[in-house]
Amino acid sequence: MEITNTGLAAICYGLGAIGPGIxxxxxxxxxxxxxxxxxxxxGMVRTTMFLGIAFVEAxxxxxxxxxxxGQG
Amino acid sequence: xxxxxxxPLGHIVDxxxxxxxxxxxxxxxxxxxxxLFALILTCLIFVLGNKKQLVPTGAQNLAEIxxxxxxxxxxxxxVGHNERKWLPPFMLSLFFFIFFTNIFEVVPVIxxxxxxxxxxxxxxxxxxxxxxxxxxxxxxxxxxxxxxAVVPPGVPKxxxxxxxxxxxxxxxxxxxxxxxVRLFANLLAGHILLVTFAVxxxxxxxxxxxxxxxxxxxxxxxxxxxxxxxxxFLQAYVFTLLFGVYFGAAVxxxx
Numbered sequence: 001m002e003i004t005n006t007g008l009a010a011i012c013y014g015l016g017a018i019g020p021g022i023x024x025x026x027x028x029x030x031x032x033x034x035x036x037x038x039x040x041x042x043g044m045v046r047t048t049m050f051l052g053i054a055f056v057e058a059x060x061x062x063x064x065x066x067x068x069x070g071q072g
Numbered sequence: 073x074x075x076x077x078x079x080p081l082g083h084i085v086d087x088x089x090x091x092x093x094x095x096x097x098x099x100x101x102x103x104x105x106x107x108l109f110a111l112i113l114t115c116l117i118f119v120l121g122n123k124k125q126l127v128p129t130g131a132q133n134l135a136e137i138x139x140x141x142x143x144x145x146x147x148x149x150x151v152g153h154n155e156r157k158w159l160p161p162f163m164l165s166l167f168f169f170i171f172f173t174n175i176f177e178v179v180p181v182i183x184x185x186x187x188x189x190x191x192x193x194x195x196x197x198x199x200x201x202x203x204x205x206x207x208x209x210x211x212x213x214x215x216x217x218x219x220x221a222v223v224p225p226g227v228p229k230x231x232x233x234x235x236x237x238x239x240x241x242x243x244x245x246x247x248x249x250x251x252x253v254r255l256f257a258n259l260l261a262g263h264i265l266l267v268t269f270a271v272x273x274x275x276x277x278x279x280x281x282x283x284x285x286x287x288x289x290x291x292x293x294x295x296x297x298x299x300x301x302x303x304x305f306l307q308a309y310v311f312t313l314l315f316g317v318y319f320g321a322a323v324x325x326x327x
Contacts, residue, residue: 047149054310058250061257068081
């Protein structure tokens with residue numbers, strides 16, 4: 001079977017998505033727990049959660065861009 | 073067997089110009105039109121929201137809710153107590169401009185998020201970059217701001233050189249890059265997702281037996297359209313929130 005750039009790029013993107021996937025799962029899970037335990041702090045927790053998601057997600061998105069760059 | 077013709081990536085986000093000279097900087101294509109629409113809509117919020125009735129109606133209602141939203145959800149947690157008069161209107165227009173350029177992803181006929189081309193996110197990120205670092209330099213003075221930016225409080229002396237390099241690279245080089253890519257890649261991914269399922273649906277629109285699978289991608293298109301409405305709001309929120317965080321970090325006085 002021939003190994004193509006597209007296939008390698010797809011595999012690399014898959015690998016790159018593992019870390020952020022675990023990260024976002026853990027982050028949101030903990031935030032939900034925090035909101036459930038202390039509903040009055042929900043607004044603050046939510047803002048911080050989105051911020052954290054934005055930072056973690058950047059890694060996955062860079063992987064997504066590299067996927068297209070690597071195809072060529 | 074499905075005879076799918078998935079368009080190459082260039083075709084998904086490239087639009088032929090229909091006014092101006094081919095290839096010139098003032099050539100007008102669909103993306104430029106989306107910029108213009110978004111600009112007009114953002115200005116309309118300011119114009120229509122400017123009425124001062126005691127009981128708000130229509131556009132004034134929306135304007136008041138969004139000003140409150142910007143104040144309480146975006147500025148309060150990031151910058152804290154804010155005395156700069158220009159900051160809320162700036163963040164309001166940033167938020168609405170990004171939201172409107174994003175939402176054209178799901179508007180029928182247009183269906184093109186302007187932020188799926190890197191030009192606009194890059195411009196907005198560099199614009200924010202100049203504003204928050206400029207404000208930091210104004211607040212702390214040139215040397216003071218560099219020290220404020222690269223030397224975090226409470227770091228042991230031995231670690232300082234390493235931390236300074238990391239902080240400098242992350243604050244001055246990586247920050248605008250990730251700010252850009254976050255908005256750009258999210259919208260591009262959403263657009264490709266919608267195109268994929270639309271192409272699948274079109275491929276299954278046949279008289280062969282496998283047309284029975286047509287409801288699956290057709291339902292996916294509807295579902296992801298709803299999802300993308302949420303994403304356009306969320307990305308506008310995140311972009312503005314991050315501007316607030318960077319701005320707050322640049323002008324803070326805690327240490």
